[in-house]
Amino acid sequence: MAERDGTLKPAIGESRIRSKPSGLWPGRLALGFLIVLAGGAFGGLVSEASGDWLRALSFLDARTLAIARFTLWQAVLSTALSIIPALLVTRALSRHQFAGRELLLRLFAIPQALPAIVVALGVLALFGRAGFLAEPFSAISGGRWPGVYGLSGILIAHVFFNLPLSVRLFSQSLQSIPDDNWRLASQLGMGSLAQWRLIEWPVLRASLPGVAGLVFMLCVTSFTIVLTLGGGPAATTLEVAIYQALRFDFDPVGAVTLTLLQLGLTIGIVSLLMLLGGRFADSAEISVVNRRYGSPGIGEALLNLAVLAIASAFVLAPMAAVVVAGLKADLARLAGETAVLRATITSLVLAFAAALLATGLSYSLVSTRNRLAKTGHRQHRRTLLERSCDQGAGLILVVPPIVLGAGWFVLARHFGDVFAIAPVMVVTVNAAMAMPFVVRTIRPAYDAAAERHDRLAASLGIIGYSRLSLVVWPVLRQPLMTGFLFAMALSLGDLGVIALFGSDAVQTLPYLLLAKLGAYRTDDAAGLALLLGLLTFALMMVAGRTRDRA
Amino acid sequence: MRLKLLICSTAAVMAAALLPATAADKLTVYTYESFTADWGSGPQVEKAFEAECGCDLEFVSVADGVALLNRLKLEGNSTKADIVLGLDTNLTTEAKATGLFAPHGIDLDNVNVPGGWSDDVFVPFDYGYFAVIYNSEKIANPPKSLAELVALPGETKLAIQDPRTSTPGLGLVLWLRSVYGDEATKAWSDLKDTILTVTPGWSEAYGLFTNGEAEMVLSYTTSPAYHMIAEGSDKYRAASFAEGHYMQIEVTGTTVKGAGNDLSSKFLSFMTGPGFQDVIPETNWMFPAGKTSKPLNPDFDKLVKPAKTLLFSADEVAANRKAWVDEWLNVMGH
Numbered sequence: 001m002a003e004r005d006g007t008l009k010p011a012i013g014e015s016r017i018r019s020k021p022s023g024l025w026p027g028r029l030a031l032g033f034l035i036v037l038a039g040g041a042f043g044g045l046v047s048e049a050s051g052d053w054l055r056a057l058s059f060l061d062a063r064t065l066a067i068a069r070f071t072l073w074q075a076v077l078s079t080a081l082s083i084i085p086a087l088l089v090t091r092a093l094s095r096h097q098f099a100g101r102e103l104l105l106r107l108f109a110i111p112q113a114l115p116a117i118v119v120a121l122g123v124l125a126l127f128g129r130a131g132f133l134a135e136p137f138s139a140i141s142g143g144r145w146p147g148v149y150g151l152s153g154i155l156i157a158h159v160f161f162n163l164p165l166s167v168r169l170f171s172q173s174l175q176s177i178p179d180d181n182w183r184l185a186s187q188l189g190m191g192s193l194a195q196w197r198l199i200e201w202p203v204l205r206a207s208l209p210g211v212a213g214l215v216f217m218l219c220v221t222s223f224t225i226v227l228t229l230g231g232g233p234a235a236t237t238l239e240v241a242i243y244q245a246l247r248f249d250f251d252p253v254g255a256v257t258l259t260l261l262q263l264g265l266t267i268g269i270v271s272l273l274m275l276l277g278g279r280f281a282d283s284a285e286i287s288v289v290n291r292r293y294g295s296p297g298i299g300e301a302l303l304n305l306a307v308l309a310i311a312s313a314f315v316l317a318p319m320a321a322v323v324v325a326g327l328k329a330d331l332a333r334l335a336g337e338t339a340v341l342r343a344t345i346t347s348l349v350l351a352f353a354a355a356l357l358a359t360g361l362s363y364s365l366v367s368t369r370n371r372l373a374k375t376g377h378r379q380h381r382r383t384l385l386e387r388s389c390d391q392g393a394g395l396i397l398v399v400p401p402i403v404l405g406a407g408w409f410v411l412a413r414h415f416g417d418v419f420a421i422a423p424v425m426v427v428t429v430n431a432a433m434a435m436p437f438v439v440r441t442i443r444p445a446y447d448a449a450a451e452r453h454d455r456l457a458a459s460l461g462i463i464g465y466s467r468l469s470l471v472v473w474p475v476l477r478q479p480l481m482t483g484f485l486f487a488m489a490l491s492l493g494d495l496g497v498i499a500l501f502g503s504d505a506v507q508t509l510p511y512l513l514l515a516k517l518g519a520y521r522t523d524d525a526a527g528l529a530l531l532l533g534l535l536t537f538a539l540m541m542v543a544g545r546t547r548d549r550a
Numbered sequence: 551m552r553l554k555l556l557i558c559s560t561a562a563v564m565a566a567a568l569l570p571a572t573a574a575d576k577l578t579v580y581t582y583e584s585f586t587a588d589w590g591s592g593p594q595v596e597k598a599f600e601a602e603c604g605c606d607l608e609f610v611s612v613a614d615g616v617a618l619l620n621r622l623k624l625e626g627n628s629t630k631a632d633i634v635l636g637l638d639t640n641l642t643t644e645a646k647a648t649g650l651f652a653p654h655g656i657d658l659d660n661v662n663v664p665g666g667w668s669d670d671v672f673v674p675f676d677y678g679y680f681a682v683i684y685n686s687e688k689i690a691n692p693p694k695s696l697a698e699l700v701a702l703p704g705e706t707k708l709a710i711q712d713p714r715t716s717t718p719g720l721g722l723v724l725w726l727r728s729v730y731g732d733e734a735t736k737a738w739s740d741l742k743d744t745i746l747t748v749t750p751g752w753s754e755a756y757g758l759f760t761n762g763e764a765e766m767v768l769s770y771t772t773s774p775a776y777h778m779i780a781e782g783s784d785k786y787r788a789a790s791f792a793e794g795h796y797m798q799i800e801v802t803g804t805t806v807k808g809a810g811n812d813l814s815s816k817f818l819s820f821m822t823g824p825g826f827q828d829v830i831p832e833t834n835w836m837f838p839a840g841k842t843s844k845p846l847n848p849d850f851d852k853l854v855k856p857a858k859t860l861l862f863s864a865d866e867v868a869a870n871r872k873a874w875v876d877e878w879l880n881v882m883g884h
Contacts, residue, residue, distance in 0.1 A: 130762035232748030
């Protein structure tokens, strides 16, 4: 829309907007925050290794390479197992108009918000050697069911997260096919296969690198799943190895080597994917349903039904297992335990603060980017600041929470009690983690609002707080709420930073859950998992409703 | 105006979250998780000692014994710990080398462990023997030796602990070392198929065992006493191994910081007496290493008695721990 500006006569206040460099401070502040967060972590890591480069290098041994290899291998497998079935499910979904379609897509949105530790417990409760499915599986295979510790557990959990995500992203691409194509296909009497080959596949193929790239990155940086389901040194990823180097071996230099290796890996993968045309900031908003002409034959319909049934069962089962196992726990006693209450309050307060920070920073980036875009388009070039505002929120995809945590951990060690800064670390890193999503939620609304009202507001001299409360707030309230709630759900379930910094003094729900799991209170753990799952689920539902009303 | 309300309430919430906590005259004890759990020794010890000293005893817990030493190294001189409870003799040389521990300076008359005790920094509080505990309802013929355990085909599963964090985990590494010597690597790679998972602490592994995920777990010969006395069940039993059982003596030390606190030596003396030792057998499920006021529950007599006790000296472990654990990692990591 910005290109239309040139054809309009400049309004009275426009020159003021352009000539106000002071309006850029929110973006600079937000970027400054990200730079300090990442810079501090790097500073900590480099200063730790600088005295001992030789020893740091000696960590690049066969074992570390084996870990790196496993990290990539499990990510490749997870991606393939998520993407290929996702293509089938997407097509099956798109071929039929039925009442449950919308419901299914909503179901597929849930895993994204579920804490990884809850999912890990669900997978164990279902597929473990003492799980609900152990007996039927043992009967089928004829031997004792071997359980899911190791690669199999990691893959199941990763597919649980990423198959639904991929379906949603692919469905979104299919929505972009113009109605005309379908009408034409129907007029030409194209069969199911021809439609796939000529219409659907080209669109899906175009979005394939982006979706696969995103899934691959999520699996490369997976921490909680590997920690809980990996089952020992044979199935360790770099993220888990960094955590172990710090918390098990107390070896900062080793952690630095592993961290740099991990960074090299993620940066390499992201650059490669960008070359291939992957887009990382895709949102999975699914809008209207296209009209379809003609209906698939009975054979195909049955096949599609089977595909959809299997996929829904796969997504539903671990959640159901969490609920069933959770209900067996003594929920009333749990809810009355001071440790649980304290952890719940700590979690909510930290998640609230993180969500607030994430929303504030995202808003700053979005508003500054918008301002710069207006001036920039006239000058036909994009400044470093503008590009940073555009991409800065994605930082966390390249620098995973564990790396940020590890850097600050080794740095803070020199200045006193590492565990005392736990709340600050959890809030800031979780905020950074949620930023890509929040930016995606509020940017379209902000840009639209700015386009519509900015000139009038500026000409009336409405700036500062009055602009915020009169112009921005009414329009952005709902997207901001949605972003805020999702950010809160994400940080509520996070077990990355708190695993490093957690201690008796600061316990969040996921940390307490891990501790309960570790204190042979598996029933309690199941009950807590249910509680945590319900909390994030409730936040997601509220977020979904505010979005729908918006 | 709702925006204003939002801003104000947010500020209030943030301020409330940052309220500082106050400290009283107290003794801070770092220990491992299963000690401070509701069902562990911690709560009773805390009650008994606080009644005696009129002070505040605070436990801070980490996953397991080795993690305890790591935590202390990490915190260095800024540690809050006065007392560190839960290291074992495999770690004492390394712990002394950190320079973070001070001599205990107490009378060791009450102390009673097999082989005697004369260390000037660490004081033992209990001891036991590592053993593989099995579910007798699922395993009819338990392994009768380490050799038989290692040779199991991998159908039945064993849960073990990570030697980098857990003293039983380290204990198994040392156990295999003391039996197989340089052949330990081979033994580990044979045992690998039988291992279900490696957990950070004793508690996770034992949880998987009682939960039914694993049929066997690495624990202590005294663990079945818990199931007999607390649950009236003898379905969980220790497998007696012909090669002998590796021994663990759990110890406590005063930090340099704790040496300045009068309560530290009071606590160590208290630890060797009945107030503490009476609690140990039936909450920490180990043998008492000091004076008790009453004999052990007769069920303890039914436990497996090791044919031979295995134990490396603290110096031997200190010299080789890193290499032996790395060796373990290399086997388990491939």
